[in-house]
Amino acid sequence: MSSLADTLEKLKKLDDERAKLLESSKSALLNSIKDNLAALSDLGFDYDLVASGSAPRARSSKSAAKPSGRVCSICGQSGHNSRTCPKKK
Ligand SMILES: [Zn+2]
Numbered sequence: 001m002s003s004l005a006d007t008l009e010k011l012k013k014l015d016d017e018r019a020k021l022l023e024s025s026k027s028a029l030l031n032s033i034k035d036n037l038a039a040l041s042d043l044g045f046d047y048d049l050v051a052s053g054s055a056p057r058a059r060s061s062k063s064a065a066k067p068s069g070r071v072c073s074i075c076g077q078s079g080h081n082s083r084t085c086p087k088k089k
Pocket of ligand 1: 072073074075076077080081082084085086087
């Protein structure tokens, strides 16, 4: 009969084993992916392998939302400037 301590010890060993298996599987997979990426690169396709946790931040939407062009200094409308303002006579 195994005591609780024995069971916990076994579970811990299984966890260690699991972590080792995961780690070795992961590095094997990563190596084959890197090989494939290198093959793609040879064909002229450039891809970067990025772990999702370290993905670069999406570009800030502020710059994309920024209105293009200036506003007219006379009437405050965009699309023209003070020189071509229709309100200027
Ligand atoms: Zn104007």
